[in-house]
Amino acid sequence: MSSMDDKKKICRRCLIRDLAEEDRKNLKKYLDVIEPQDRADPVEYERRLSVCRECDLLVEATCQACGCYAEFRAFGKCSRCPKKKW
Numbered sequence: 768m769s770s771m772d773d774k775k776k777i778c779r780r781c782l783i784r785d786l787a788e789e790d791r792k793n794l795k796k797y798l799d800v801i802e803p804q805d806r807a808d809p810v811e812y813e814r815r816l817s818v819c820r821e822c823d824l825l826v827e828a829t830c831q832a833c834g835c836y837a838e839f840r841a842f843g844k845c846s847r848c849p850k851k852k853w
């Protein structure tokens with residue numbers, strides 16, 4: 768077995784929606800807690816996530832600047848990117 772086989776692949780620029788179904792279910796549980804009036808507009812939400820996907824600080828669906836899942840961070844209407852990218 769090569770050493771490459773021993774290493775865990777680091778998923779850069781991925782979101783939870785790209786991961787396993789169980790991860791997606793867990794995200795939905797988090798997001799469902801946020802009241803509808805406190806959620807970002809869906810178009811704005813997708814725009815924010817497209818910025819995150821291009822960000823070097825996104826690693827394994829997590830923003831390395833704040834430690835949050837990007838999809839959770841971007842979901843709140845009043846949320847801001849810690850690096851002011853959105």
Ligand code: SF4
Pocket residue numbers: 818819820822823824825829830831832833837840847848849850851852853
């Ligand atoms: S929230 Fe901001 S800093 Fe974090 S991954 Fe998204 S764009 Fe990058």
